[in-house]
Amino acid sequence: MGMYYQPEIETMPREELRDLQLDRMKWSVKHAYDNIDFFKSSFDEAGVSPEDLNSLEDLAKFPFVVKQDMRDAYPFGMFAVPMKDVARIHASSGTTGQATVVGHTKRDLKNWGDCFARGIAMVGGSDESTIQVSYGYGLFTGGLGGHAGGEAMGCTVIPTSSGNTKRQVQFMADCDTDILACTPSYALFIADTAIEMGYDPAKEFKISGVICGAEPASENMRQEIADKLGVQYCDVYGLSEIMGPGVAMECIERGGLHIAEDQFYCEIVDPDTGEVLPDGEWGELVITTLTRECSPLIRYRTRDVTRIIEQPCACGRTHRKIDRLRGRTDDMLIIRGVNVFPSQIEQVITGFPEIATQYQIILTNKGPLDHVELQVETEPDFQIDEVRKLEDLKRRLQAELKSNLQVAVDVKIVEPKTIERSMGKAKRVIDKREVSA
Amino acid sequence: MISQLTVFLQNEPGKLSSLTRKIADNGTNMHAMFLSDTQDFGIVRIFCDEPEAVAAMLNESGFRASVTQVNAVYVPNEPGGLARLAEFCDKAGLNIEYGYCFKAGDDEAIDVFKIDGDNIDFALQDAGFKIAKPEDIYAL
Known part of the structure; x- marks a missing residue:
């Protein structure tokens, strides 16, 4: 069993965690309603108000928000704080339409770093580790998200970003990288490039963990990455609308990704009817942010298909898991x-x-x-x-x-x-x- | 046994020309070439000088090439030359995966077979067939 990054939060007893979630959810729902026109009119239209939220289950009374709503609010219509409090913005690629802009306050960025750092601990990382961030840096949340996690943990961060793969391999070899963070297809490409360059990374490189996300990867592909690099594979889930990588991360026990439940509340709904489904059933993941100051989202439809696993995890973390994504409702x-x-x-x-x-x-x-x-x-x-x-x-x-x-x-x-x-x-x-x- | 260069190509215009140009630019002389096709892909089988080195060069250049051991046998250039060889294989229980023939001089032809199994050359030699040696066909 590895060490935790924030043990008091990650192993919090369930009842206590649910109380914390409800307190924060009440704040978040009111914060969104009071400061974002979209939520005010959408709640009013649905005939609900923040006062109607008295239990976590009450959230089901509230209307959804979808990506198009965020596009319509471009660029800052969904910001709940004045611009002077916005520390950074990220944007999702606008290839399929208007880009979606998401803002982060200083505190949002700190929470993000903490969420990702929990995953660094899950692959055995600590402040003594060197993490190589080979996600693209920029408006895409992968690079700076991984970077923030590495800094929060106190790691040595190598911000290689993506590209120039031979140089990536050289850094891994020469700088004793312990953890690599990138997309799974890029991790495999880096591994293959290292092998082509004549290395046996599983034996010759110090690397012991990879944190991979932002695109689907099958169990076999993960195994291939783990074998070729000789590492523990950690699946990271995140999306730029909600925060970025770190919303949920996979511990050494595998079998799902621990949701950062102190920061996010997850529901699974039937993608056709919008009805909330019981734990264990597959459906569309809907996320409500609990602490986000700049861009709070109440019941955001992710279009990702998964299920909630509520069984306790042997790693000791009490936060529930989501199963490996089966796909996206729109990738289907x-x-x-x-x-x-x-x-x-x-x-x-x-x-x-x-x-x-x-x-x-x-x-x-x-x-x-x-x-x-x-x-x-x-x-x-x-x-x-x-x-x-x-x-x-x-x-x-x-x-x-x-x-x-x-x-x-x-x-x-x-x-x-x-x-x-x-x-x-x-x-x-x-x-x-x-x-x- | 003869080392045959085998290259996998997509069945699309331009593929064979880029392969043969690559081999030509390498200064390699080809002595025989046979192309088998399916709907999607073709397999090019080549006798050329220094097949191992050429295969390595091609793989380096992004082709999928390998070297395959095949059996090559001299047969008289007359009716029944190939039939006698094929009948022998049949009786000996040897399955011929693929084969091709080309004329070698005025009186002889070389029959090339890919046959699964070990010591095929010895079996053929014992049965009185004249085995072609690599140096008969290409520079080593």
């Missing part, structure tokens, strides 16, 4: 009427040791039916000499996909490095389907 592909998450496809692929973990899904619709092409590469040691073995591999992979997804997938084996390696979020799905009118 609807293929010939069947719901498919890219993570399911990845799970199947990584069950084939002959196939490299990089992959790409290309969706087209010639005629009325959707066509799914999955491009994969073989591992370098797979013998490519015989057509029969390649065809057999393709057939086995297709059969496995079909039985797992209930959708026929056309597997295409492509040349090495055909599939783009990513520095940030990997582009796994290319949807070329034409939307019929």
Whole structure:
């Protein structure tokens, strides 16, 4: 069992924690209502007021807030404090529409650093550790979030940001990096680059932990990262609207990510009806911030699909967990009427040791039916000499996909490095389907 | 046994030209080449000088290349030359994965087979077949 970063909070008895949550939730709901026009009109419209909140369960009476509401309020319409108190802003990429701006007060930033630092302790880190932050720095919350966590813990922080991968490897080797924080696809790329450079990072590097998030990764991909680097894998959950990485983090016991429940209240709702679902059931994660000063959110619909695990954890932390994300309600592909998450496809692929973990899904619709092409590469040691073995591999992979997804997938084996390696979020799905009118 | 260079290519325009240009720019001479195709991909099998070094060079350049051991046998360039060899393999229970032939001089041809199993050359030699040696085909 590792050390805790904030033991009095992380192991707080459940009853006490719930009392703390209710006190903070009352403050947060009132803070949002009093200072943000959107929440005032949205609560008024729903016929609720902050006084109606007398238990944690009462939160279900309050209306949701969605990403579009934040876009509509661009840039500062959802700030609850005057600009002089805003220490920093972050923004989510505006690739799918107006960027979403989120503000942080000095205290918000401190809380963020604390949340992330708890995860550093979960992978065995302390003030003696060196953390290399290979998330992109900038408006994206990954880089500065990991940075804040490292500083809060008192680590030596190496702010490499993403890119220049050979130099990343050189820093890991020369500066004795203990913990690497980046996206999972980048962690794998760094590991492969190190191996290509002639290192055996699992044996030769001091690194003992990775903190990976911001994109989905299958169990097998995590295992591959853990094996190649010789590390404990910590999954970190976060989103820029809510804070950034650190909303929930995975301890050594695995089996889910501890929510920072002193900072956030989580509900799982049916994505269609909005009804709150009991613990253990899969649905859309809805988060209410409990301490955020600048950008409080009451019942924010994350579009992430997960469930709450309430069983006590052997690590001693009392904060409940969310399960590994199954996908996003809007990442979910609807293929010939069947719901498919890219993570399911990845799970199947990584069950084939002959196939490299990089992959790409290309969706087209010639005629009325959707066509799914999955491009994969073989591992370098797979013998490519015989057509029969390649065809057999393709057939086995297709059969496995079909039985797992209930959708026929056309597997295409492509040349090495055909599939783009990513520095940030990997582009796994290319949807070329034409939307019929 | 002969070392054959094998390269995996996508079945798309330009792939073979970029491969052969790469090999040419390396100053490598090819002695034989066979291309098998499927809908998605092709497998190029090549006899060339220094196959191991060429495979390493290609992998370095982003191709997927490997070296495969194949059996090459001289047969008389006359009706039944290949049939006798194939019949022998059949009787000996040897499965031929793939094969190709090319003419070597006026009187002989070289039949190349990929056969799973060990000591195939010895079995063929014992049965009276003339085995082609690597140096007969390419510079080592």
